Amino acid sequence: MSVPSTVPQGTGPAGAVPSGAILGRVRAHWAGRRRIERLCHLIGAALMVSGIFHFGVFLVQGGPWEGPVSWRKPTTFGLSFGLTLISITWVASHLLLSPRARAWLLGVFAADCVLEVAGITVQAWRHVPSHFNTETPLNTVIAMSLAFGGAVLIVVLGALAITAFRGRTRGPADLRLALRAGFGLLLAGMATGAAMIAKGEVLIRSGHRQEAYDTAGSLKWVHGLTLHAVVVLPALAVLLTALGRPPERRYRTVAAAIGLYAAAGVATLVISLIR
Secondary structure, three states: OOOOOOOOOOOOHHHOOOHHHHHHHHHHHHHOOOHHHHHHHHHHHHHHHHHHHHHHHHHHHOOOOOOOOOOHHHHHHHHHHHHHHHHHHHHHOOEOOOHHHHHHHHHHHHHHHHHHHHHHHHHHHHOOOOOOOOOOHHHHHHHHHHHHHHHHHHHHHHHHHHHHHOOOEOOOHHHHHHHHHHHHHHHHHHHHHHHHHHHHHHHHHOOOHHHHHHHOOOOHHHHHHHHOHHHHHHHHHHHHHHOOOOHHHHHHHHHHHHHHHHHHHHHHHHHHHHO
């Protein structure tokens, strides 16, 4: 007499979910996204591919990794802006925005990410600095475009941050806390970026162009760390929910993570300033 199998048909060992079911869930999730969100995810992925490609160029051609003229810049900017665009698109899905406001904010943000990466990439292939470079008309146009793009980033991200600070979010208390703290740290990261640009401009106008190229990026580590808090902290809240942790424990864990993240940001800032 045969014993019926207790493993459901179509599953693997120990009830593992079949790959077809996982693919179906991914497709359903993708189909459920808004059109502007799908577009932003695709653009973000393309920017990350660009970053990976330029890392390959660096491996083949060699050259310095640091400095104003290197393949590091199109590599890191492509990866960072691509990841940031995907992250902000996901985070914004938890904000209560009108369809028109969401489409405009994400659309402008995506276009600005492309502008920033394109400017950096063009200058890398021309083997000239991208920031603070006003030595020729073309270089000036690109440098000013990058500066304008930075201002647009501040406006868009500031609008999303205000939405989060006003409590116009969906989800449990720990996710709302993570969103507010994430956007707060993001704004701190934008402030360090503005400080680096201001320092470079002061050095350029005082006739110290090379010093601007060499030292204006002194806060880049704290800049990068704080920028990505807006996805790390909400992702932690979502993960804790998926693991079935009770609400009180989730809230305490997220609050502790915020404290640790802020402490890491301050420590990185201090180290950058005393170097």
